[in-house]
Amino acid sequence: MQKTNIAGIGMYIPEHVVTNNDLLKYMDTSDEWIQERTGIQQRHYAHRTDETTTTMGVEAAAIAIERAGLTPQDIDFIIFATLSPDYYFPGCGVLLQRAMKMKEIGALDVRNQCSGFLYALSVGDQFIKTGMYKNILVVGSEKHSFGLDFSTRGRNISVIFGDGAGAVVLQLTTKDNQGILSTHLHSDGESAEILAMFNPGTHANHWTTEKLADFDEAEIGQMFFSHAMVDKAQVFPNMDGPAVFKKAVVKFPEVIMEALQKNNLQTSDLRLLIPHQANLRIAQFVQQKLKLRDDQVYNNIQKYGNTTAASVPIALCEVWEAGKIKDGDLVCLAAFGSGFTWASALLKW
Numbered sequence: 001m002q003k004t005n006i007a008g009i010g011m012y013i014p015e016h017v018v019t020n021n022d023l024l025k026y027m028d029t030s031d032e033w034i035q036e037r038t039g040i041q042q043r044h045y046a047h048r049t050d051e052t053t054t055t056m057g058v059e060a061a062a063i064a065i066e067r068a069g070l071t072p073q074d075i076d077f078i079i080f081a082t083l084s085p086d087y088y089f090p091g092c093g094v095l096l097q098r099a100m101k102m103k104e105i106g107a108l109d110v111r112n113q114c115s116g117f118l119y120a121l122s123v124g125d126q127f128i129k130t131g132m133y134k135n136i137l138v139v140g141s142e143k144h145s146f147g148l149d150f151s152t153r154g155r156n157i158s159v160i161f162g163d164g165a166g167a168v169v170l171q172l173t174t175k176d177n178q179g180i181l182s183t184h185l186h187s188d189g190e191s192a193e194i195l196a197m198f199n200p201g202t203h204a205n206h207w208t209t210e211k212l213a214d215f216d217e218a219e220i221g222q223m224f225f226s227h228a229m230v231d232k233a234q235v236f237p238n239m240d241g242p243a244v245f246k247k248a249v250v251k252f253p254e255v256i257m258e259a260l261q262k263n264n265l266q267t268s269d270l271r272l273l274i275p276h277q278a279n280l281r282i283a284q285f286v287q288q289k290l291k292l293r294d295d296q297v298y299n300n301i302q303k304y305g306n307t308t309a310a311s312v313p314i315a316l317c318e319v320w321e322a323g324k325i326k327d328g329d330l331v332c333l334a335a336f337g338s339g340f341t342w343a344s345a346l347l348k349w
């Protein structure tokens, strides 16, 4: 069977740099704490009103499409992964279709948080291999800076995340030694509340004994998003950091080895592992466990923070632009995050 290839790749990082010390304006934290626990030195934030998750996705997509030698009119399917969409609904896919003046093609939004790009890539891979579509645009984009709790209460989360976008164009490859070898997707909803944003939502405290949303005297029609939720700061993401860390360091190596074993390959065959940029300490732990050399693992969380669905395509774009991967190189992409969901993709560049 012919394989799916990344025919073009692009990224967009907003201009505004926010250092760890800049965050001291809002919360009680320190450059030392952030660097020691996460490796992050700075992140970029989108312009408050001129840039959205979709507009950043458009910037990255335009580069990917041009590098694939195509125009937006050649794209025949859009897959957009994000956890920070412009609208609650409709999704960013249709906003990108409109902004890029594309044909009336299908637009699918993926809500798989940190592993969103890999889920999107896997879906696109299947559509290409079956011949359903020829040129698929896959985008991962996030504008976290709009929805974080910048008080000391939210510091365990807000120092970690940054904004940005990455995109790829998928096509059938004509070369033997090129393309996506396999993708591997997993989930375990047992820990859904460990890294989550509950409100606004329709859960009505159904899933937990702990009260996740306060409605006070709210009547039907006022419960989706109540004044009490805002007053009690229930409209921000929540994370049990140590619990995420513990699971991530098990599932990352597992899903990377699953991809290698499926293709009868070994860690020594890898030119590069590009892990989702969750936390430098997690990546270092995974590197150690898999006995990979420094030059076999790429990290850029120091500059961008964790950009969730955008982190893998941004990192892949950077390594390609820097000439660190060449035709035929074996690359493993892997991610773990909220859900929990985790995934990997093994490809020959």
Ligand SMILES: CC(C)(COP(=O)(O)OP(=O)(O)OC[C@H]1O[C@@H](n2cnc3c(N)ncnc32)[C@H](O)[C@@H]1OP(=O)(O)O)[C@@H](O)C(=O)NCCC(=O)NCCS
Residues within 6 Å of the ligand: 028, 029, 030, 033, 034, 037, 038, 114, 155, 156, 157, 159, 160, 195, 240, 241, 242, 243, 244, 245, 278, 279, 282, 306, 336, 337, 338
């Ligand atoms: C979030 C994370 C960096 C926190 O590091 P940790 O060593 O586990 O720290 P803890 O959450 O146990 O908190 C330790 C202390 O630091 C404090 N702290 C939390 N955030 C802080 C911050 N930004 N600045 C300063 N202190 C902070 C806590 O309040 C706590 O203080 P206490 O001991 O007085 O109660 C770490 O758990 C982690 O990286 N987890 C994985 C998260 C992740 O990857 N998320 C993305 C998933 S894709």
